[in-house]
Every structure is written in structure tokens, then in C-alpha cells.
Amino acid sequence: MTASIFIAMPGNEEAAGALAQAHGATTGQLELRAFPDGESYLRFGTDLSRQMLAIVCTLDRPNDKILSLLFAAATARELGAAKVGLVAPYLAYMRQDRRFKPGEAVTSREVAQLLSNSFDWLVTVDPHLHRYGSLGEIYRIPTSVVHAASLMAGWIRSNVADALIIGPDSESEQWVSTVAKDAGAPYTVLEKIRRGDRDVEISIRNLGDVSGRTPVLVDDIISTGRTMLETVRLLKARGVAAPVCVAVHGLFAADAYEMLIKAGARVVTCNTVRHPSNAIDVHGALAEALKTLRVPAN
Numbered sequence: 669m670t671a672s673i674f675i676a677m678p679g680n681e682e683a684a685g686a687l688a689q690a691h692g693a694t695t696g697q698l699e700l701r702a703f704p705d706g707e708s709y710l711r712f713g714t715d716l717s718r719q720m721l722a723i724v725c726t727l728d729r730p731n732d733k734i735l736s737l738l739f740a741a742a743t744a745r746e747l748g749a750a751k752v753g754l755v756a757p758y759l760a761y762m763r764q765d766r767r768f769k770p771g772e773a774v775t776s777r778e779v780a781q782l783l784s785n786s787f788d789w790l791v792t793v794d795p796h797l798h799r800y801g802s803l804g805e806i807y808r809i810p811t812s813v814v815h816a817a818s819l820m821a822g823w824i825r826s827n828v829a830d831a832l833i834i835g836p837d838s839e840s841e842q843w844v845s846t847v848a849k850d851a852g853a854p855y856t857v858l859e860k861i862r863r864g865d866r867d868v869e870i871s872i873r874n875l876g877d878v879s880g881r882t883p884v885l886v887d888d889i890i891s892t893g894r895t896m897l898e899t900v901r902l903l904k905a906r907g908v909a910a911p912v913c914v915a916v917h918g919l920f921a922a923d924a925y926e927m928l929i930k931a932g933a934r935v936v937t938c939n940t941v942r943h944p945s946n947a948i949d950v951h952g953a954l955a956e957a958l959k960t961l962r963v964p965a966n
């Protein structure tokens with residue numbers, strides 16, 4: 669489908685502009701601010717009647733964003749938009765995909781329900797699909813997923829000589845092997861045990877021949893950075909060259925980025941979440957994914 673208007677939630681202007689340009693569409697205006705008591709004020713400054721609207725909102729730090737996003741979608745419908753879709757380069761809450769302990773909330777399902785109730789379609793980049801086979805298991809609206817593997821592989825090919833691609837755990841193998849194949853590099857996967865939010869243990873089963881190679885750690889998300897950091901430390905202890913950390917989504921909780929830099933790593937991310945480490949552009953791929961998405965007329 670083609671959207672006729674792209675509207676950015678705050679901080680998403682660059683992505684909305686790139687998508688609008690690729691679709692020959694316009695960008696619309698949304699004023700969003702907080703009342704003194706913290707409640708949200710929203711006002712569209714663009715006529716939305718009969719428009720195919722795409723709201724662009726990446727969902728890192730989601731609790732600060734989701735309520736306003738739902739207000740925006742509902743208001744756009746009241747103002748006559750024909751369709752209201754969501755481009756969320758990073759889709760939050762996907763890691764809570766199981767009740768790991770009795771009584772836990774499976775928030776991936778709750779967020780999927782909220783967004784499916786409010787939007788007609790969703791386009792995103794590499795959602796964390798470890799225990800779900802596809803977004804269709806939890807989203808009731810048409811979805812399209814951009815896979816960043818070939819873009820990451822392209823960056824590695826152009827920027828790292830003699831790379832050895834390293835995945836953090838066996839779950840990442842399918843994905844890491846694709847990046848490695850596209851990058852024309854060998855790969856290996858490590859073993860990871862997560863005991864807590866910031867307590868991660870990485871062990872090396874089979875590192876292979878690293879002589880003369882630059883280790884490139886590849887993961888979908890950097891959140892606390894502990895997965896990457898422990899791997900960097902482990903590799904350094906083995907006297908391996910300073911690694912490059914490449915991730916799709918750089919969330920960088922607290923001082924995660926600074927710790928990785930301090931540990932001697934080079935850190936590179938896709939521009940799904942705006943950050944100084946962004947070096948891999950996914951906007952073109954997002955625009956194409958939206959063009960090929962099939963959305964029923966009614």
C-alpha cells in the first residue's frame with residue numbers, strides 16, 4: 669500500500685521525511701505537548717480526511733510514548749483518515765513473550781492487542797521473534813517486517829576486513845548465519861546465560877580460528893549492553909583484536925553505550941532508534957516494505 673501522509677511522533681521526523689519522499693507523499697503536522705499536570709495535549713495541523721495516514725513512532729522507551737500514540741491514532745480516525753497505520757522501526761515489549769515465572773504479565777500480547785485495536789497495519793524492523801514464529805501470532809492487523817541482516821552484512825563487507833561474525837547464543841544462530849553468509853565471513857555462536865537484567869554470563873564453546881580476524885558481535889538489540897560487554901571482555905581476555913559490535917536496535921539503557929566504548933569496542937547500529945552509533949540506514953527498506961504490504965480496503 670502507499671500512504672498519502674506520514675506524520676512523525678516527536679523524534680521521528682527524519683524517518684517520516686525519508687518515508688514520505690520514497691512514497692511521493694507529504695509529511696503532516698502533529699503538535700504534541702504536556703499540560704502542566706503531565707497529561708498529553710495533541711492537535712493535528714493537517715487535514716486528514718480520507719487520507720491514508722502512516723504515523724511514524726519508534727518504540728524505544730515505550731511507556732513514555734504509547735499513550736500519546738494511541739490518542740493520535742484515535743484522533744486521526746475521528747478526523748476522517750481512511751486508514752491509520754504505524755511505522756515503528758523498533759517494536760517494544762517483544763521480549764516478554766512467555767510467562768517465565770508464575771504470575772508474570774506476557775506484555776508482548778497486551779501491547780499487540782492495544783496496537784491492533786488502534787491501527788490498520790504495522791511495519792517494523794526485526795521484531796524480537798524468539799518464541800513467536802511471526803507477528804501474526806499476536807497482532808490481528810496486517811504486518812510487514814524488514815530484515816536488517818543484508819544491510820548489516822553490507823556494512824560489515826564495506827567496513828571490516830576479515831570479519832569473524834559472532835552471535836551471543838544459539839538462538840541467534842539462524843540470523844547470524846545469514847549475516848555471515850551475506851558478508852562472506854565465517855561465523856560462530858557463543859553460549860549465554862542471563863541470570864538477571866544486568867547479570868549475563870557468556871561462554872565460548874568454539875571460537876574457531878580468529879588469527880588475523882576482526883570479531884564482529886552481531887545481535888538484534890543492545891539494551892543494558894551486558895550481552896555485548898561480557899562478550900567483549902571475554903574476547904579481550906583471549907587476546908583477540910578489539911571487536912566491532914553491530915546491532916539492529918540500540919536501546920542503550922543507562923550507560924550501556926559508554927561502557928562498551930570504554931571496553932574498547934566500536935559500536936554500530938541501524939537507525940531504528942536515533943543514536944550517535946547509527947551507521948546503517950533502514951528507511952529505504954521500510955518504505956519498500958510498506959509498498960508491498962497488502963491492507964484490505966475495509
Ligand code: R5P
Binds near residue numbers: 889892
Ligand atoms: C536477547 O534475547 C536479545 O537477542 C539480546 O541479546 C538482548 O536483548 C540484549 O540485551 P542486553 O543488552 O541487556 O544484554
